[in-house]
Amino acid sequence: MNSALIQPNPIQANIHAHCPKLTHLKRFVETKNLSQAEWLEVRRQGVGSSDCAAACGLNPYMSMLELWMIKTGRIQQSIEDESEGHAPLYWGKRLEPLVAEYYSMHTNYKVRRVNAVLQHPDPDKHFMLANLDYSVVGDADVQILECKTAGEYGAKLWRDGVPLYVLCQVQHQLAVTGKKAAHICVLICGHKTRIFKVTRSESVIQHIVNAERYFWDCVEKDTPPEADASESAAKALQLLYPEHVPLSTTDLSEDEQANQQFEQLIRVRNQVEKHQEQFDLLKHQLQAKMQEAERATFKTGSVTWKKSKDSVGLDSKALLKSHPQLLNQFPQSKTGSRRFNIYTDAD
Secondary structure, three states: OEEEEOOOOOOOOOOOOOOOOOOOOEEEEEOOOOOHHHHHHHHOOOEOHHHHHHHOOOOOOOOHHHHHHHHOOOOOOOOOOOOOOOOHHHHHHHHHHHHHHHHHHHHOOEEEOOOEEEEOOOHHHOOEEEOOOEEEEOOOOOOEEEEEEEOHHHHHHHOOOOOHHHHHHHHHHHHHHOOOEEEEEEEEOOOEEEEEEEEOOHHHHHHHHHHHHHHHHHHHHOOOOOOOOOHHHHHHHHHHOOOOOOOOOOOOOOOHHHHHHHHHHHHHHHHHHHHHHHHHHHHHHHHHHHOOOOEEEOOOOEEEOOOOOOOOOOOHHHHHHHOOOHHHHOOOOOOOOOOOOOOOOOO
16 A cells, blocks of 8 residues: 655645535435434444454454454444543544644645545445545545644654554545545644555555455354454453353364464463563562662663552441441442453363
8 A cells, every 4th residue: 555745735725615516426325414312323324444454454453353243233333432631532533534634724725524434335335435535626636635633642653654544544534435535634633744645556446345345244144253463352352251150161173274373372271371481570570679769770671669649548348348348338339341361281
């Protein structure tokens, strides 16, 4: 996927000027007056551009399995309340027009809203949906603008250019619209702005289509996709299978893949334990050299060893032992989660 920084152009432009709409696009749903509940229901009916990276297993924040649970209605889409001023969604939504205005001023291209969810015109790819931030007018080469905001943590993902999950999102948009290229304008930490160009790649789009088709097939067949190593997948698995059947056993001894995975699990566990032991040894050796020092510096970095502040907590066990009636007066229910334990024939 090709991305290149565009040098700023100080010429002013009006981002709200009346200009031709994107043509030859299949408008799936008009979004101007949709409620949040209606919007979420529309999103469940296909793979949107913001879903693309997760559907391809490339989203650092959401696994394919969690996205599948959202699309199949097992869990609700996690969207923060826009009324909360500290929420990233709140600031992303409020800053998006300003990012678009900056883009228009520095490129001299007019942009306009596309108040619709678009659908791929090919019936074989009906599951591919896209909601564009803006269409670009005045550039024969670029027709789409994607606006982004990145905070302190997200800024790290933009150090080397456009993050992979954003590139997937934009290539998905180009696939749905049939357009040639898009610009991404990102506001980083509220003061630094960069503009990138992403050119349509047929080979990348074909990979995206294949991955999304597999994912949507899992949705339609109600069959969960493979889990990955992310926290998102761990959360999804706990939500998908929250309870165990007492004394039940699944015999996987004849499943060759499962047996290979178990043997690899044992090897990796042993490696983790060995590496943890080595890590602890090196840490303790350095702590012994530091003695009372708060920080130790080295040629390539530093470490700190600081005492946390003293605190006073409630000894709930002692309190309940002295006043057992409080448990009935102030009960607190906690849902248990399933624990994964490993046993071998040698144990």
